[in-house]
Amino acid sequence: MVSEWNDGPGHRRHRGIGHAIVSELAAFGAAVHTCSRTQTELDKCLQDWHTLGFRVTGSLCDVSSPSQRDQLIRQVSSTFDAKLNIYVILLIPSLPTCEKGSIVFISSVAGVLSLATGSVYAASKAAINQLTKTLACEWAKDNIRTNCVVPWATRTPLLLKDPKFVDDIMSRTPIKRIAEPEEVSSLVTFLSLPAASYITGQFSKLVNLDESMKRTQYYSIILQEWNRNGRT
Secondary structure (H helix, E strand, O other): OOOOOOOOOOOOOOOOHHHHHHHHHHHOOOOEEEEEOOHHHHHHHHHHHHHOOOOEEEEEOOOOOHHHHHHHHHHHHHHOOOOOOEEEEOOOOOOOOOOOEEEEEEOOHHHOOOOOOOHHHHHHHHHHHHHHHHHHHHOHHHOEEEEEEEOOOEOOOOHHHOHHHHHHHHHOOOOOOOEOHHHHHHHHHHHHOHHHOOOOOOEEEOOOOHHHHHHOOHHHHHHHHHHHOOOO
């Protein structure tokens, strides 16, 4: 394992879920290709990973751009000679054909819980959850497993910009803290390993929130937060 986390709010600098996933997969010996919208940040991360002896390559890419996504897939296919074993996907780019492997989508509890706001975001995450199950059936004949990790609120730079919101979330979370990026990456890594070779079509929530969030009025907290920031 590259990183450890405290059983409670940590004080280390995190780059987020994607960085943690790359680090942990590489620590397990995987050759990883990642992308970033920022060349400076990408170069710094690559330097850090190479210092640790990790086999990580990267490219500049804004995945909201179809042309850049296509270029990314071409580069990845060329780098790995079109033989990829693991896909970890935060969005849904075109996937090259693969004889066998594991696909791990990253979704959100917003695609599972019913809230009074954020309908477009929730619908996109719910679509990933359903895509996970459908692809698991479609591609099983090709020995390709498809699973999805569904994170709860996670300690990332974006979330930490609003300390009050974080405090509200933690007070209403059963284990009284938010998730660490390494806890997400550990589940992603497990689903990518041979130990999970009989697991497919699953979307795994890090914390079972359905009933506890209803009891602790989580819905009203989220709605207040969106309204406070002018998001309707």
